Amino acid sequence: MLAVILAWTSTDESVAQLRLDYAALRAAQDDYRAQKEFGGLSGVEAEDYAAYVARLQRRVFEDCREVFNSGSTYPDDLPCPKFAPSGTQSADIVLEAERTAEEQLAALDEMLMAGLGEYDERLLREQERIKAATPNNNSGSGDGSGDGSGSEGSDAGGGMGGEGEEGDSADGSDGESGSRGQNTGGAAGDNSESGESGGQPEGGAVDSSEGSGQSGSDSEQPEDIGDGSDDDVVARQLREAAEKETDPELKAKLWEEYRRYKQGTG
């Protein structure tokens, strides 16, 4: 009985995880394309974001495999390839029917918590991006508003008592520039996250330029990519996603993700 429950739980979790990762992928893809369209992403940011989208893409494909391995059927609204139904499917249907209300509630709760966690991650990512885009401390008055305009408000308010905003504002500008410098440094560190690929022979930057050069023909692939005859289901999907992708940066990152996956599985 325990084995049955465990089997059900893992099936349920894998579908829930697939749903969440797919939702995150969709949101990230939409956001990435919108930002590219708006011109809101600089070179490094775009590269970093593309790497994130490619990682999510890989996770979705891996989730699909998980669901497949667990013997469950894919929900129709999710983009997994159709495989022949496994022999355990009928047992799963029985298990589904056997789920108690508590179990179902626990699964839904888990989905909600996972969704909240995913959303937290996205917001943290966005906050990092904002921090990186914070104006530098190269102009005096820019710093005055400071780490917040909060400090300035305080200053100005204090100044009103003695009709001397000037002196107070100057105070406000003093303390802030140092911490802003820190922020910029932090952001640079964050960007190096995308430089994970820097440790590999094919650096991200090289790939990006390749991708750009190939934007005319989307189906072309980098020279170091093999013919795919030994690809498993995840690698094959990553390859297809990279071939279909029209955005050069995202394409390059998908190929990078493909390489990384192949290295991990090879």
Add this chain to the structure above:
Amino acid sequence: MRKLIVLITVVSLLSLSACSTTSGGRRNVEGPVPIDRSQLEIPESRLLNVSIELFDPGSLPEEEKEANGLSMDIREAEARYMPEQLRATMETTGYWGAVRVVPRNLTTSELLVSGTILESNGLQLDLEIKARDASGREWLTKQYRDGVEAEYYQSSSPGGEAFQPLYNTIANDLASFLKQLPAAEITNIRRIAELRFAADIAPGAFSDYLDLDETGEFQVVHLPSKDDPMYDRVLAIQERDLMMIDTLNGHFDNFYREMQEPYAEWRKSRSDEAEKQKALEKAALNRTLLGVASIVGAIFIGVAAPEYNSGLDTLSDVMVLGGAAAIKSGMDKRSEASIHRESIEELGTSFSSEARPLVVEVDGETVKLTGSAEAQYEQWRVLMEQIYASETGLTGSID
């Protein structure tokens, strides 16, 4: 007698023209406004969170001449800049919880402050401010006006805010209203804000916890139990909502920082040019009136003294010539003033082109963040409905 009449006429016309000249003080406000700060630390349970909506940019005169170099691009930028200034001011008082700037019509809040820019030209700022709490009760609807002289910008440091007394006054008025509220009422407002959010995210579970009375105010009908897991889930989602707004505030803050220097520079240059323009236009008016007065006087002398009188004739000639010269001088001054007008328009165009991309950028970020958040909340609404159905034994499933 005739001479007396002529003299009176000329003197009265001259004094008429002199009436248009006034001397200006340094600041055109009642005086400095000290900010009201809480002397004691207020317990967290008695603090209200404040959301300041992006301001309504208002409208400009349709006549380009009347707008005098102001544009809606500038107003749009100000509508995003000024709420940040108010936020910064309120944050320092110690009377409030988190003070956030939010897009218009996006959210409910414990205290929602909205504003409309009625006039803003660097020398004068008129705002209409409204404040309403979560229950729907109106705290205030009030117009605020503050003015400065162009000299202010020459003497102040670049970081100073010219209209800080106005922001202080708004913050003080809000604090004054808050201080009248009993602690129980503050608790009630906070509770209503939570329940309104709960009813939005999980209407099936919480829509009947509040009642909207005939005055348009929300009343709590009943409260969720302390250990209601459904309510805990709502609070967890609300926490993300606030986190999203905080993230959005990062964008607003960056916008404020990027705007601060060019905005201060524009206000300084524009005010300087506007003062010069105003002075020249006054001088032009004075001289024209003086010229007209002289010519009218000369005609009057001619009419009043038809017989030949060499002294009066000479005076009449001098007045006509002097009047013509004064009118010519007035026209020259008007022409000089028009140069300053052009300069003001150029400054406006230049600042508009600097502000427009910043506004587009921050608006784009806002749409992206709130759009994806709304999509996310929609998913959670569905999930919450399923959870509620599952908890209450009604239908509901994962897929």
